Amino acid sequence: MELAVENLQKDYKKKRALDGFSCRIQEGVTILLGPNGAGKSTFMNILADLTPRSGGCVSLDGEDIFSMGKKYRKRLGYLPQSPEFYPFFTGRDILKYFARLKELEKDSYDIDALLKSVHLTSAADRKCGGYSGGMKRRLGIAVAMLGSPDILIMDEPTAGLDPRERLLFKRNIKRMSENRIIIMATHIISDAEDIASRILLLKEGKNIGEGTIDELTQAVISESGQEQVDLDDVYMHWFGEELEMDDVLV
Amino acid sequence: MFLYEIKKYTGNKAFWLLALLGLVLKAVVSWNALTVRADFPKEIYRDYMDYLEGEPTEEKSDWILAEQARLWEVIGLHDTYEKMYQNGEMTLDEYIEKNEEYTYARAQQSAFDAVFEKYTYFQETDKRVEYFYDLEILQFFKASGGDFVLICFICFAVAMTRELENPADTKKLIRSMPLGRWPFNRCKLTGALLVGALGSLAGSFIDIGIYGYRYAFPYMNMPLNSIARISGIAYEVPVWVMFVLIPVIRLAHGLFITALVFLLAMLIQRFVLTIFAGVVIFSIPPLLADRIPTGLARFFVPNMTVNSWIAPYVLANLAVIPMVYLVCRRLSEKEGFAIPFL
Numbered sequence: 001m002e003l004a005v006e007n008l009q010k011d012y013k014k015k016r017a018l019d020g021f022s023c024r025i026q027e028g029v030t031i032l033l034g035p036n037g038a039g040k041s042t043f044m045n046i047l048a049d050l051t052p053r054s055g056g057c058v059s060l061d062g063e064d065i066f067s068m069g070k071k072y073r074k075r076l077g078y079l080p081q082s083p084e085f086y087p088f089f090t091g092r093d094i095l096k097y098f099a100r101l102k103e104l105e106k107d108s109y110d111i112d113a114l115l116k117s118v119h120l121t122s123a124a125d126r127k128c129g130g131y132s133g134g135m136k137r138r139l140g141i142a143v144a145m146l147g148s149p150d151i152l153i154m155d156e157p158t159a160g161l162d163p164r165e166r167l168l169f170k171r172n173i174k175r176m177s178e179n180r181i182i183i184m185a186t187h188i189i190s191d192a193e194d195i196a197s198r199i200l201l202l203k204e205g206k207n208i209g210e211g212t213i214d215e216l217t218q219a220v221i222s223e224s225g226q227e228q229v230d231l232d233d234v235y236m237h238w239f240g241e242e243l244e245m246d247d248v249l250v
Numbered sequence: 251m252f253l254y255e256i257k258k259y260t261g262n263k264a265f266w267l268l269a270l271l272g273l274v275l276k277a278v279v280s281w282n283a284l285t286v287r288a289d290f291p292k293e294i295y296r297d298y299m300d301y302l303e304g305e306p307t308e309e310k311s312d313w314i315l316a317e318q319a320r321l322w323e324v325i326g327l328h329d330t331y332e333k334m335y336q337n338g339e340m341t342l343d344e345y346i347e348k349n350e351e352y353t354y355a356r357a358q359q360s361a362f363d364a365v366f367e368k369y370t371y372f373q374e375t376d377k378r379v380e381y382f383y384d385l386e387i388l389q390f391f392k393a394s395g396g397d398f399v400l401i402c403f404i405c406f407a408v409a410m411t412r413e414l415e416n417p418a419d420t421k422k423l424i425r426s427m428p429l430g431r432w433p434f435n436r437c438k439l440t441g442a443l444l445v446g447a448l449g450s451l452a453g454s455f456i457d458i459g460i461y462g463y464r465y466a467f468p469y470m471n472m473p474l475n476s477i478a479r480i481s482g483i484a485y486e487v488p489v490w491v492m493f494v495l496i497p498v499i500r501l502a503h504g505l506f507i508t509a510l511v512f513l514l515a516m517l518i519q520r521f522v523l524t525i526f527a528g529v530v531i532f533s534i535p536p537l538l539a540d541r542i543p544t545g546l547a548r549f550f551v552p553n554m555t556v557n558s559w560i561a562p563y564v565l566a567n568l569a570v571i572p573m574v575y576l577v578c579r580r581l582s583e584k585e586g587f588a589i590p591f592l
């Protein structure tokens with residue numbers, strides 16, 4: 001399986017959010033890194049066929065995803081950046097309802113196992129209007145994973161999760177990453193270090209670098225001459241240059 | 251999927267509050283609307299009609315003409331008596347007696363005008379007609395027109411449920427699913443139509459219930475054509491048929507409103523704006539109905555007479571529904587706002 005992105009462009013009224021973005025995404029966990037407003041969410045929305053693009057194309061194994069329509073969506077799991085649910089539905093209702101919307105066969109998914117995998121078993125029968133931010137996101141993760149789709153697109157799935165839940169999430173992702181394309185945006189470098197097969201660096205709507213963690217650190221080592229380089233340094237190398245001490249509130 | 255759509259209404263406490271409020275308001279409005287107000291003494295009219303009840307005959311016509319003459323005479327003599335009293339040709343007691351006769355005759359005259367109107371109409375029509383006391387039935391027809399409470403209920407209920415899915419990320423989440431576009435909206439529209447239908451039927455039941463409670467159901471088998479004020483009736487049917495037909499006409503109209511409000515909600519995607527637009531679009535035409543009796547506005551006003559237009563009217567209302575389904579289908583594939591400037 002391979003998602004090929006060619007020259008993708010997205011223009012909002014005043015803002016060019018994606019500017020000739022190209023990349024190839026294979027099976028495994030691909031992490032999008034980039035500062036706020038870099039275009040990560042925009043990119044993922046286009047990959048999930050939710051936002052019309054201004055130019056370029058995306059194909060899955062050679063087939064244009066935008067003309068695949070429902071066939072593509074049947075293979076897709078998506079988590080938006082700030083999921084909201086019907087407040088008077090219970091967590092279990094939500095999963096059952098979305099299983100219908102995903103057109104899943106009754107015996108092809110196990111809601112209890114899913115709830116367990118995001119630690120929501122005890123809250124499953126409570127109305128999700130009363131869920132905390134982290135619980136909502138975990139429910140969103142469960143919804144995305146529902147029907148174990150081939151392609152998982154998750155926008156900041158770990159934001160707001162407590163350390164224990166984050167660990168659990170990472171374990172789940174690692175277990176799922178075989179034979180699947182998993183694309184995640186995050187601002188938490190340690191998440192990327194733990195689970196990324198590949199990393200994509202985004203800046204102002206452009207792809208400014210991609211590769212495994214090793215490849216990226218090696219590139220920074222050879223460029224800057226530093227000896228010890230980790231992913232934090234890579235990030236600061238690409239995105240940290242404007243940060244001055246003057247910016248800090250005293 | 252459809253059951254979850256219904257649950258989006260029934261699971262919502264605000265919806266039940268809205269429904270309760272709607273029912274109470276509707277009951278109050280109907281109670282008032284079904285209070286018979288006439289610009290003549292109802293009891294006198296009732297006495298006349300009780301006396302005349304049944305098919306028109308020669309004797310009844312003669313009697314009506316005679317009564318007319320008598321009333322005119324009593325009223326006409328008033329001036330004479332007044333002069334006689336002023337000239338001292340009549341005692342005070344006599345004058346008071348004559349004056350009372352005169353006042354009563356005036357009252358009778360005003361009720362008799364309605365009787366006479368009926369008599370004239372009966373003379374002209376070739377349809378089967380009968381005399382009977384019809385003020386309450388007439389009131390029921392008047393009360394069954396544009397229904398502001400129902401319009402508000404539908405606008406709020408539909409917009410409220412759509413609002414749950416208006417946040418951008420919720421919309422995206424749903425749209426990312428295989429059935430999250432047209433099948434999803436199709437279920438939503440069907441769910442909204444069901445709620446609109448139940449609302450419309452509930453309104454009709456309240457009307458009929460209040461009518462029955464206050465007046466029982468007399469004269470239900472009389473020919474509907476006897477009621478001159480709703481003339482233009484094309485079919486020879488008894489009165490009770492209208493008590494069945496009116497809920498049907500209103501149901502069609504309720505479905506028509508619901509479908510269009512749903513479309514508005516889908517286009518506007520804003521809670522307050524949807525309600526505002528819906529209420530304005532659907533309640534202005536009924537308010538202006540007397541001034542714009544024909545044309546497009548007629549569509550938005552429930553047409554409550556069984557004239558030959560009624561079948562096309564109901565069918566036109568219903569025909570809008572599949573059209574809304576088609577438009578929603580087109581809109582479902584589009585992302586975000588169908589109206590760009592919002």
Ligand SMILES: Nc1ncnc2c1ncn2[C@@H]1O[C@H](COP(=O)(O)OP(=O)(O)OP(=O)(O)O)[C@@H](O)[C@H]1O
Nearest residue numbers: 012013015017034035036037038039040041042043
């Ligand atoms: N609906 C929109 N209308 C106009 N501009 C938008 C819209 N959505 C995003 N943008 C702009 O596009 C750019 C990219 O936004 P995007 O949400 O993709 O960034 P991001 O990388 O996800 O940021 P974050 O880390 O804050 O989530 C931003 O400059 C943003 O202002």
Ligand SMILES: [Mg+2]
Nearest residue numbers: 040041081155
């Ligand atoms: Mg984002």
